[in-house]
Amino acid sequence: MKLQYTCRPQMQLAENGLASQQVLVPQQLQQQAAPGALPAPLIINQLPAQIWVARTAYVWLRCSTGFTDVEYATMHQNSFSRRCNECFALLVLVVQGNELPQNLLESISGWIKGPNIPDQTGKVAVVSGFNSGIGYNTTRALLEHGAEVIGICRSDERGHEAVQQLKEQVPGAKISMKVCNMELLSNVRALASELLASNVNISLLVNNAGRFIDERFTVTKEGLEHTMALDYFGHAMLTLLLLEKMLSNGPGRIVNVCSMAEMFGSLDWNDMKGVARHTSGMPIYGRAKLSLLLFTYELQRRLRLAGAQVEAFAVHPGLVNSPLFSKMSFRYPFAVFTFAMSTIMGLTPAQGAASSIYAATHPELSGKGGLYLGPSYAFNAFSCCARKPVNPRAYDVDAWRRLWDETEAVIEEVTGQQSISGWIKGPNIPDQTGKVAVVSGFNSGIGYHTTRALLEHGAEVCNMELLSNVRALASELLAANAKISLLVNVAGRFLDETFSVTKEGIEHTIAVTYFGHAMLTLLLLERMLSSGPGRIVNVISEAEMFGSLDWNDMKGVARRSSGMPAYGRAKLSLLLFTYELQRRLRLAGAQVEAFAVHPGVANTRMFDKLTFRYPFSIFTYTMSAIMGLTPAQIFCCDYTPCGNNSATGQPRAYDVDAWRRLWDETEAVIEEVTGQQVPRMLPPVGTRV
Ligand SMILES: NC(=O)c1ccc[n+]([C@@H]2O[C@H](COP(=O)([O-])OP(=O)(O)OC[C@H]3O[C@@H](n4cnc5c(N)ncnc54)[C@H](OP(=O)(O)O)[C@@H]3O)[C@@H](O)[C@H]2O)c1
Known part of the structure; x- marks a missing residue:
């Protein structure tokens, strides 16, 4: 049987053997369909309505689950989007019969990448x-x-x-x-x-x-x-x-x-x-x-x-x-x-x-x-x-x-042959012992592998879970930059169904999502203040609404959970820390200002890292897939935090005493864990603004 394929005009497509390449556009294909010949292949614009719906849904599903055509496969550790994709594909296959999906898919522009082969002379x-x-x-x-x-x-x-x-x-x-x-x-x-x-x-x-x-x-x-x-x-x-x-x-x-x-x-x-x-x-x-x-x-x-x-x-x-x-x-x-x-x-x-x-x-x-x-x-x-x-x-x-x-x-x-690939065991990477590396996006894809290689060669990579690393990172940044005027604290770790604690004794999510940022801010503040006007932006989350504070458990280990309560607490703490920071900056007459932002529910890789044994994970994953913003979308407007204080009914976010106390307790934890004082650049003056 001879098959014909539709493709975008600019794409060359081999129809039968790669030699006879020809650019076929839908109209040409239809003209070629002589009476008695095979029917012209389906063209997407002329598909029946239900195929349009299916196609649209399919493309939407692919986009919303971040399933793009060209991406580094290892960045994606989550099988959910893959399963959705394949299940939907199978569903279309079953519902529409055997012929249609082939035509359907071949009609989706962007799917067919006919090998448009460049000259290979000399190879x-x-x-x-x-x-x-x-x-x-x-x-x-x-x-x-x-x-x-x-x-x-x-x-x-x-x-x-x-x-x-x-x-x-x-x-x-x-x-x-x-x-x-x-x-x-x-x-x-x-x-x-x-x-x-x-x-x-x-x-x-x-x-x-x-x-x-x-x-x-x-x-x-x-x-x-x-x-x-x-x-x-x-x-x-x-x-x-x-x-x-x-x-x-x-x-x-x-x-x-x-x-x-x-x-x-x-x-x-x-x-x-x-x-x-x-x-x-x-x-x-x-x-x-x-x-x-x-x-x-x-x-x-x-x-x-x-x-x-x-x-x-x-x-x-x-x-x-x-x-x-x-x-x-x-x-x-x-x-x-x-x-x-x-x-x-x-x-x-x-x-x-x-x-x-x-x-x-x-x-x-x-x-x-x-x-x-x-x-x-x-x-x-x-x-x-x-x-x-x-x-x-x-x-x-x-x-x-x-x-x-x-x-x-x-x-x-x-074969008795030794060291067949000895050369490729990383000979080009010199020893990195004693160096502290800053790798943004260290925990995923290429960043992950870069980080891993650096670690293998002795470097200490600042993953911000460890406060000792954050201190080293701050020293490096201070040594390298005479002026620092903008600090954006983004790194975050989302919920995890297994409770885990860093080797410094802090619950993992709280360590990276709160203490890491608070400490980095405190350590860089002096340089920022001397650098003139500046801003500190802390990325919070609507999950602050699920957070509560516990002065007897600042390290977040008592509840033995790394789930939503820990994430909520980390984000609520960072929000309150931002408020207290801004209060102190204003009182000190500083030119640096602090802002808290939340990105909304964005469909980013953060959710891909979830495993789905924790019911909330499924919920948040689904929500981000269905209605999440793209990572590039930012909508600016005022936001009123919900906070949480079950004892008084007053949202914690508006409790200025809680801001102050959190600041003090945070300093105490950092000093206990790292054994070093944090600089007190902004002593508290009065209680209320
Ligand atoms: N066809 C599929 O649907 C399909 C699907 C997935 C993956 N693949 C993979 O695609 C590749 C090519 O397969 P194909 O479909 O083109 O099959 P094929 O026509 O049988 O080609 C296989 C080639 O491998 C050669 N070969 C077999 N045993 C060998 C040996 N001991 N030493 C050296 N060469 C040997 C064969 O030589 P002879 O002619 O002497 O046997 C033939 O040239 C294979 O790796 C196959 O696993 C095929």
Whole structure:
């Protein structure tokens, strides 16, 4: 069956093979629909009303859950938005039948990113499994755009056939091949030596070769389960062996072809070779693909830390009607199912290659290494957007790191080759001992990984949970800045269902969301006062309404909760601290002013960090997703705090005695915890303003 696709006019889209690219706009497509030909594909403007509703709802859901097309997958640790997305997709699939969603999705502008391949002249690519399916089409597209390709194939005969065919299809193609059965790591090592000896400047490595499930459990002569050996270890080893050379060649990319089957994978540190379960079926294919995905993430993490110009991408091709499935025997029920599904609704191998080509060549992906690209899991539509893996392991940074170490250990054991990736263990980062780093947004995404690397190399990163860190941070800021005129205290930690205390004995949320800011303010105040007019802005929250103060428990540990009461108390305290600060500033005639702001309910990553065992988490997550402002939206107006004082019925926020007492108690806690006095720049004068 020949499928047609709609796309935005400016996007080039390969309809049948990536060679014959053509820009199709809806009107042209309709004109092309000759009588008796296949009906023209549905175009979004002409969709029935219910599809419009579904489409709008779908796009809304994607936006409101922050599920954008290109984003760093590891920033998102929350599976709720992902599940919403996939469930909705499945719902549309069920309600609308089989044909429609494909057309529907292909019509949503922005979804289809046809590989608009720039000129690749001068680049040398290594593509494994180049003789068939996705690998063949990836190779062909690279050749058509001027790259030189070294194809890896396990069969001399099939390899030469493919080379011949590619030369016929792409006149002047610069293609050569190497034979290697990549199931054996000793072969991979020999292959890498050959490639390195040939002294070509490899800048692109596409780890594509793969084998699918097998009903027989089989082990290579090196003692690795067959699928694990090829689909994971072979690629990992080839990558590690070629990496140094690639790095010396300047900018480059490594593309690892993974699979949706990651969702069926699990890791087992006691059985890295995959032999314990005695299966070569779906669990092991899933494990191999999951491992390759995690390997890509860890590789990218290390490349970024090392400041390398090479970037690593993981892709999944969707369900593709390629020879992969016809190589299975059909006694294994899942094999029959996947074969049937790929035959009925699989993409063509040329379409399946789109993600690999996109990841390998597209300029818009520069600097976005670590993305996982491919079609939607639910729709299998021809598109290659950034995806979030389903398997929760994919977000477990400790698992990335451990997998890397265990992989090295297996490779070293099997091949006897030592320190295969010693160079990439962070050699470019000098010892940071004694340094205090300020990392804004330290607790998420890239900030998190930067922070982690600094910590690993001895730096102390000011995460503001520890007051001793805040003191060091303040000293650094004072040493570095003769003038400080604006201080915005934003960092915050939202509720947590597990009660936790910092090593300084303060409840975690209260430590970072209140004491950290109060202390930093007190320590920087003198410099700010001498710097002339200035402002201190403390970011509060409407959650102050849930807060109450307890003079006998300033550290917030008595209730053994890090939930809403702790968050509410932290924010209420920061509000009262701001009022008292402003009162003292005014009395002292200072040119610095203090403001408290609250951002409203904003749909930020703060909510993504929730786990959903705490009912309030579900509520706040849902509210932020449904009606949250975007992080960039700010509406300014007066706000009357609610506060809370169950004893008197008078809101705490208006209790000036509470302001004063809170200030004194705060100073006392800080001095007790850090063993040092806080400067008393603004002594209290009188009780009321
Ligand atoms: N098709 C899908 O729906 C789908 C979905 C998700 C992921 N993938 C992944 O996409 C990649 C390409 O698969 P495909 O669909 O294009 O299948 P394919 O046509 O069978 O291609 C697989 C390639 O790997 C080669 N290969 C197999 N065993 C090898 C070995 N021991 N050493 C070296 N090369 C070996 C094959 O060579 P021979 O021709 O000699 O067998 C072939 O060139 C695979 O990694 C697969 O897991 C495919």
